[in-house]
Amino acid sequence: MGRLFDGPWPIVIIIVVALLLFAAPKLPAMARSLGQSMRIIKSEVKEMKNDGKPESTDDASGPVEGKIVNHPQAKPAPTQHGEPTDGTDVPPSNRA
Known part of the structure; x- marks a missing residue:
């Protein structure tokens, strides 16, 4: 014998029979959770593979030409004495 x-x-x-008897109501939720986990793992692996590759877009394929533009400076407003300020004047303090 x-x-x-x-x-x-x-x-x-024996393990399969025990699972079917005691965990039958929870099996759909467990399968759904397992499927979601597999999808997450799959997308993370795909992202890891694409991390090293640069994204190819049409507008970012070459260098961009830039120009420096000097904007005209506004003339400073005249002071009380009729002299233009150079931006370094400090207003008097209001001490009593």
Whole structure:
């Protein structure tokens, strides 16, 4: 007569039967969660593969020419004495 747990298959069958009996209502939620986890892992692996590759866009393919434009300076407003300020004057303090 053979032994009951001679190989791994009887143990696997007992575990599957126990899961079906006790966890049957939770199996759809577990399968859904497993599917979501697999999708997340798949997208992360895809992002990791694309990290090293530069994105190719038409408008960013070459150097951009730039020009320096000097805007005209506005003349400073005249002071009370009629002299233009150079921006370094400090207003008097209001000490009593």
